[in-house]
Amino acid sequence: MNLRNLFKSNIPIIWIETHEYERAKKEVEKIASEEGKDIRTWTITKGIQGENLKPKEEGFLKPEEEPYDTPEVPLNYITNPEINSTTLIVMDFHRFLDSAEILRKMLDVYEEARKNFNQLIIISPVTDIPTEIEKYVTLIELPLPDQETLKETLEKIVSDHEGLLDEKWEKQFWTNPNITKEICRAASGLTLNEFENAVTLSIASKNKIDIKDIFEQKKQMILKTAGLQIFDPKEIDEVKGLDRAKEYITKAIKSGLGKGSLLVGIPGTGKSLLAKQVGRITGLPTIILDLGMIFGSLVGESERRISHALKTVEAMAPCILFIDELEKGISGINSSAMTDGGTGSRVFGKFLTWLNDKNSGVYVIATANDLSLIPPNS
Known part of the structure; x- marks a missing residue:
């Protein structure tokens, strides 16, 4: 769904899902300005802000007349009949939607704002x-920065740090476009803030931009995600034996054919070691998914966790996703409707749907000791 088209359609309430507040705000401001609208921003810490504020807006800006740190303020503002052709950006408003009064006011916004x-x-x-x-809110997700956006940001950072960079490396950067391509490709999946942090940290520590520092930033994404951890291939020695399985999986990954492999056998036969060793052979990061850590106590939490985990894994692509003892992670799934309200079935269903639809360069390797415990329809 295109944000610009939503503006042209005069959609009253738009919800943008993103961690990149500033980038989303700039995108909204750019489109709103082109559409000839006044632009205002509200946060609980600063109230309503904007350029060229009009006298009729002052009542919403003075704490003594109306506290600016209450969620009613932005809603009263945008429904005020004297306010027109205005785009009001509010931050983190989901925190206030547990109030019946606020919900009713949101419905008023839908009617009044459109007029x-x-x-x-x-x-x-x-x-x-x-x-x-x-039914009254239009939801869109702000896509992660594309390669062109990353390239523009990278070149600006390099220009701003002129004199701090190694002269030889800086000359190569501006004369060899492949360096820029490699850095931006490695940064795929990062937010703009994360990318800027990784690049500036690399410059500060090495006087150049090292792709390894980009991947270190990606590791931070893994550490912050429930159920995921990253495996360091240096932690294991080379696996002896299982040469055919090793060769088959390695070829499948390098050729881009297939979505993954399931290694089945009794405990102690080297399945897990083989899966981890493949990451070492191919040079791809290996991410471990612990399905047991995905499940949360709140309604809908488990489904959100698996969705977030899979998005994070895709951001690391190309990579290997390793699931050890798959049957234990989904134990009880056949009776999920009676034991956990169907949460287990929904979580595993999300994973299977993702596995079927994915084309992101993530190769899944799972192990199982007892194939009979995995649902036949999987």
Whole structure:
């Protein structure tokens, strides 16, 4: 769904899911400005802000007249009949949607904002949209930076750090376009903030940009994600034997054919070691998914965790996703409807759907001791 088209359609409430507040805000401001709209921003810490504020807006800006740190303020503002052709950007508004009054006011926003050509833009990293308003909110996800955006950011950072970079490396950077391509390709899946942090840290420590530092930033993504950990291939010695299986999996990964492999056998036959060794042979990062750590106590938490984990893994592509003893991670799935309200079935269903649809360069290697415990329809 195109954000620009949503503006042209005068959609009253747009929810942008992203962790990149500033990038989303700049994108909204750019489009709103082109559409000739006034632009205002509200946060709980600063209230309503914007350029060329009009006298009729002052009542929303003075804490003594109306506290600016209450969620009613932006909603009252955007529904005020004197406010028109205005885009109001609000941050983290999902935190206030547990109030019946706020939910009712959101429905008022939908009706009143459309009449006055106003728009409420919610920027939030989560999409906990209450049932009462979900039909009135248009949800879009801000895509991660594309290669062109990363390239522009990279070149700006290099220009800003002129004099701090190794002269030989800097000359190669500006004369060899492959260096830029390799860095930006390695950064695929990072937010713009994460990319900037990785690049500036590399410059500060090495006086150049090292792709290894980009991958270190990606490792941070793994560490912050429930159920995931990254495996260092240096931790194991070379696996002896199982040469045919090793050769088959290695060829499948390098050729890009196939989605993954399931290694089945009794415990102690080297299945897990083989899976980890393949990462060492191919030079790809190996990410371990612990399905047991995916499950949470809150309703919907497990489904969100598996979705977030799979998105994070895709951001690391090309890579290997390793699931050890798959049957234990999905134990009880056949009786999931009676034991956990179907959570286990939904989590595993999300994983299977992702596995079937993926084309992101993630090769899945799973091991199992007892094939009979895995549902036949899997």
